[in-house]
Amino acid sequence: MTATMLTTHQKLPSAGPRRETLREKGQFWTPQWVAEAMVTYALRSHSDELFDPAVGAGAFFAAAKNMCRRTSRNIRLIGTEIDALALSQAKDAGLTDDDLTGVELRDFVLNGPDRRFPAIVANPPYIRHHRISAETKGALKYLTKQIIGKTLDGRTGYHVFFFLKALERLSSHGRLAFIMPADTCEGVFATTLWKWVLDTYRLDAVVTFTHDATPFPSVDTNAVIFMISAEHPRPAFQWCRCNQPGPFLLDWVESGFPEASNASIFALTREVNEGLETGLSRPLQERHDGLVLGDFACTMRGVATGSNEFFFMTAAEVAARNLPFSYFVRAIGRTRDVEGDMLTMKHLDELDAEGRPTYLLSLGSTPIQNLPGSIQRYLQKGAEIGLPDRALIKQRKPWYKMEKREPPPFLFAYLGRRNTRFIRNKANAIPLTGFLCVYPREIEAEENIWLLLNHPDTIANLSRVAKSYGSGAIKVEPRALERVPLSNKALEDSGLSHLIKNEQRRLAL
Ligand SMILES: C[S@@+](CC[C@H](N)C(=O)[O-])C[C@H]1O[C@@H](n2cnc3c(N)ncnc32)[C@H](O)[C@@H]1O
Secondary structure (H helix, E strand, O other): OOOOOOOOOOOOOOOOOOHHHHHHHOOOOOOHHHHHHHHHHHHHHOOOEEEEOOOOOOHHHHHHHHHHHHHOOOOEEEEEEOOHHHHHHHHHOOOOOOOOOOEEEOOOOOOOOOOOEEEEEEOOOOOOHHHOOHHHHHHHHHHHHHHHOOOOOOOOOHHHHHHHHHHHOEEEEEEEEEEEEHHHHOOOOHHHHHHHHHHHOEEEEEEEEOHHHOOOOOOOOOEEEEEEEOOOOOOEEEEEEEOOOOOHHHHHHHOOOOOEEOOOEEEEEEEHHHHHHHOOOOOOOOOOOOOEHHHOEEEEEOEOOOOHHHHEEOHHHHHHOOOOHHHEEEEEOOHHHOOOOEEOHHHHHHHHHOOOOOEEEOEOOOOHHHOOHHHHHHHHHHHHOOHHHOHHHHOOOOOOEOOOOOOOOEEEEOEEOOOOEEEEEOOOOEEEOOEEEEEEOOHHHHHHHHHHHOOHHHHHHHHHOOEEOHHHOEEOOHHHHHOOEOOHHHHHHOOOOHHHHHHHHHHHO
């Protein structure tokens, strides 16, 4: 390699402009301090070549060149990329035509190279499932079945298929380092995926990052690096949390993943089974055999209307359309419409006065001809704009039938940074999909359960079941909320301590 070398601090082109293209193609460049650590791990396989299936602006090639310079090794750079423009950015960043001769412009996942590779590194495109076409989804399903013998949930993102395909292309004794969003081990598909990975390969290390050290500060993802070798699985792996960006991560990899606890890095050995159960992106957690939130409450997502613009409106709009109020229920749509932890009827009326919708047209199965004339005319308008053919609405019979929910005593705002919180629903409002409904199993215990939900231990434990995003944002799905572990202190402080004894008795049986 004759080209100018990039230093650790030289910047690759920023991912700032062309935001939409970036999302479509998943183009977010890896910083050099992270790329160097990943490349160093992969090249420990003593390979004389490095394969990057998603070359982009060449972050890993640049890192490999730096490493070659430091260690006087000679490494052949090979890769695939679908976007020629990204490769031209690689040249702007200091890579030469010579460095890029081993890059083929082709789709790695669906039309990848036939051969295997002893050292693979990637930051695969992070494309969420709803941006993948039905045709591609079909092909990915087929591919997954071929590789792991099963399919993965339809909500699996593109990066996961990149990961599977790369593992399949890894030579025996080869090494692979992938940086991916935390949903890779927190999503609904994660257990199936990781059972296969951990039964088939050896997990050497998992690297996570605090907010201060995030490799992609402008993107809403919590990144995790997986370092995996094509060797017999082992029962333990090394887990680390990077507290600061810098050369510490490379040092940690070069020193063979030592245990550490300092300002830059916290690292320890963990059991693979525990990691699988906890979620590899999350810190070590003690096993919780006690009570969980689902023992006290059941949860459901809020109502999905299929078209808020049509079904959800203000009182003024109800009146202007001459629709009878008796066909409406009061509802709450956006989490930011509720400040604090209490929702009252006065609050709903204030929102309505501000022009925020709080009236939900809540029709049942009554045939259209038996509904009042004004409603018939309004539904006719809905039909004219094609609502009956919309994805969610299409599944309903008749198309205008609204999902039903009992007003939940508690709402849960399940997505956000500081905003995930429980809300007391004194308005008996029906929540839309921005919220989860929380119903106490015993209505007499409502006051205690309110205390339990808001206990600091319960709030802190949300992260044990949540999906994590950038800057500390989390998302808790309904089933996951029921799995939130409850501490004995939370139960005692909420006046539910008698239940701890019952539970201990049950566990002893
Ligand atoms: C997240 S970027 C990573 C680029 C670079 N390796 C880095 O880490 O900075 C992912 C790259 O994968 C490319 N890509 C997307 N789909 C691809 C596919 N099916 N096959 C090959 N490359 C693909 C995108 O154009 C993008 O440049």
